[in-house]
């Protein structure tokens with residue numbers, strides 16, 4: 001359990017609910033009520049970290065000035081849609097800046113050793129937001145902005161982002177696909193929204209090999225997710241040797257989620273958290289921060305948040321699943337090895 005002088009920081013603020021959604025939209029303020037129920041159960045072990053608005057300069061390290069202006073102008077005519085899925089209400093610019101700023105400060109506090117680890121329960125989510133385009137409920141790419149802040153403020157040279165939201169984080173991948181200093185690893189349903197993230201997308205130019213896409217067919221659950229984390233994600237992150245790990249932590253691969261077809265349970269989220277916490281302990285002094293992305297079932301958000309915190313508060317040894325695993329997992333590992341084994345030979349071993 002983290003000691004009192006090294007708390008677990010949590011970024012939680014009622015203002016995140018002021019990004020108002022259209023009626024019956026899945027990305028709605030109620031999502032955070034479910035997350036908060038789980039946070040409240042662990043409140044004795046959590047230290048609040050008040051969010052502040054990200055500065056424009058911090059945001060435009062990832063997004064174009066035109067993108068920032070697009071959001072600024074959209075809120076002037078709010079409520080408005082930026083695409084079929086993505087909306088703004090009157091306070092959305094302010095709230096999106098708060099989400100990005102809270103994520104930056106959480107990452108910095110963990111990187112500086114002021115916190116043992118932490119979780120940012122923010123919305124709107126971020127990983128679909130491209131440099132020049134809001135997308136998929138996302139306005140600013142919180143995790144990408146935080147990764148750049150770690151480099152800019154603290155000079156971190158290598159950061160790993162693990163994205164287990166059920167959707168591919170196209171915006172995060174595209175932000176860093178030419179950049180060997182940031183490893184982006186995603187497990188996601190494929191084919192599915194947003195359409196990107198097949199195995200062969202492995203980075204570009206100098207960044208070739210620093211993108212790992214695990215494109216999962218519908219119906220995968222704990223066995224496939226945990227098996228891939230142990231046998232593909234872990235060797236990739238160990239080889240990369242990051243100075244900090246950020247988790248794009250969506251809970252929409254949960255079995256109750258209405259926007260996907262996966263079957264991850266609370267036990268799966270607990271096991272994946274144990275595995276990533278063990279990586280952080282072994283590689284980077286435990287520096288690990290979770291950033292909320294999607295998750296559209298109240299049960300999934302509450303169980304998932306509870307599982308992540310439970311694992312962080314009770315850091316047992318990660319338990320590799322018994323192998324050799326099922327045929328589905330074996331073929332996923334084979335597809336991964338076909339792309340990456342030349343650069344990461346220990347990847348995918350059963």
Ligand SMILES: [Zn+2]
Pocket residue numbers: 165166167250252293294295
């Ligand atoms: Zn998602």
